Amino acid sequence: xxxxxxxxxxxxxxxxxxxxxxxxxxxxxxxxxxxxxxxxxxxxxxxxxxxxxxxxxxxxxxxxxxxxxxxxxxxxxxxxxxxxxxxxxxxxxxxxxxxxxxxxxxxxxxxxx
Amino acid sequence: xxxxxxxxxxxxxxxxxxxxxxxxxxxxxxxxxxxxxxxxxxxxxxxxxxxxxxxxxxxxxxxxxxxxxxxxxxxxxxxxxxxxxxxxxxxxxxxxxxxxxxxxxxxxxxxx
Numbered sequence: 001x002x003x004x005x006x007x008x009x010x011x012x013x014x015x016x017x018x019x020x021x022x023x024x025x026x027x028x029x030x031x032x033x034x035x036x037x038x039x040x041x042x043x044x045x046x047x048x049x050x051x052x053x054x055x056x057x058x059x060x061x062x063x064x065x066x067x068x069x070x071x072x073x074x075x076x077x078x079x080x081x082x083x084x085x086x087x088x089x090x091x092x093x094x095x096x097x098x099x100x101x102x103x104x105x106x107x108x109x110x111x112x113x
Numbered sequence: 114x115x116x117x118x119x120x121x122x123x124x125x126x127x128x129x130x131x132x133x134x135x136x137x138x139x140x141x142x143x144x145x146x147x148x149x150x151x152x153x154x155x156x157x158x159x160x161x162x163x164x165x166x167x168x169x170x171x172x173x174x175x176x177x178x179x180x181x182x183x184x185x186x187x188x189x190x191x192x193x194x195x196x197x198x199x200x201x202x203x204x205x206x207x208x209x210x211x212x213x214x215x216x217x218x219x220x221x222x223x224x225x
Contacts, residue, residue, distance in 0.1 A: 031211060042119075042202060042215040043157070056212055058114075091156065100145040100206050102213060104156040 002026070004105035006092050012111045013082055021077045021108045025094030032075050033093045033102060034059075034067060043091065049075060050097060082112045115140040117205050119216025127224050132193055134219045136203035137185040143205040146179060146186045147213070151200045160201075161188070193223045 005024045013019050025032050034046040045059040049069045060066070064082075069075040079086055089109050093102040116139040126132045138146075147162035163170045163177045163186065170177050174193075179186040190197055200220050204213040 033212065035213075035215075040218075042217040043204075043213070045212045045214065048211050050211075059212070095211075100211070100213075101147070101159060101162065104149075104158070106156045 004092055004094050004103055006090075006105040006108050008108060009106065010109045010111075012113065014113050015084060016081055018078065018080045019082055019110065021079075021090050021110070023075045023077070023092030023094075023105060025073065025075070025092070026103055028096065029094035029103070030072055030097045031095045031102075032069060033095075034075070034077050035091045035093065037089045037091055037107070039088070046077070046090075079110075082110075084112050086110060087112045115143060115205055115207070115214040117203060117214050117216045119203050119219060121219060122217065123220045123222070125222045125224060126193055128193055128195060130193055132188075132190045132197070132221055132223075134188045134201055134203070134221070135185060136187070136205075136216050137183075138205040138214075139184065140205070140207065141181075141184065142207045145206040146177070147204050147206075148177060148188050149202045149204065149215075151202065151218075153199075157202060190221075195223050195225055197221060198223045 007022045032049040035043040048056040051072045064080045067077045089107040091107045092105040095102045119136045144165035149157035150160045151157045174191045176189040200218045202218050203216040
């Protein structure tokens, strides 16, 4: 089957605009994760979904960041009033609920001018 | 919360030699330790993982060792090849907590 997909692959926006990033997990994976990777850095956890609920939102850096998941499948990460420091690659991963192994999507490269 | 430290940040080895990357973690409750390989512009790919009930795991040229007492784990790549050049990330997770806490990455370069 298909792997984790993300769209768009690249997004350039102006400071202050809102952006939406989409993640489509592997079919059957009820666990979904968002991470952020700044240039040359490691991956920083943002939020974790189990089904449609988010038991761990501890990594969201500010209230400008939010995420939702509907139908236990597709997830959207929204960043409001984008700032230049939001520029990064946003990676989504999914897994079976009983398994730690996470499969990553190709990421969305966000550039805030 | 959990903190993972990874060393070295860059590593250059001759083709055919071995490479070792080390990570330490802070939370003794962590029990799952994956290693991901990320080639330039690509997604992270799991290459090997180990759980806390074993001390070593091997898959062809790649091995991982875990020392729970010292809270550190290492990736060993033998007979390195040019295609091993990439950034490698270690991570740690607590069963049930799900999220992975990553190290800062090691850029491995294999010199022909």
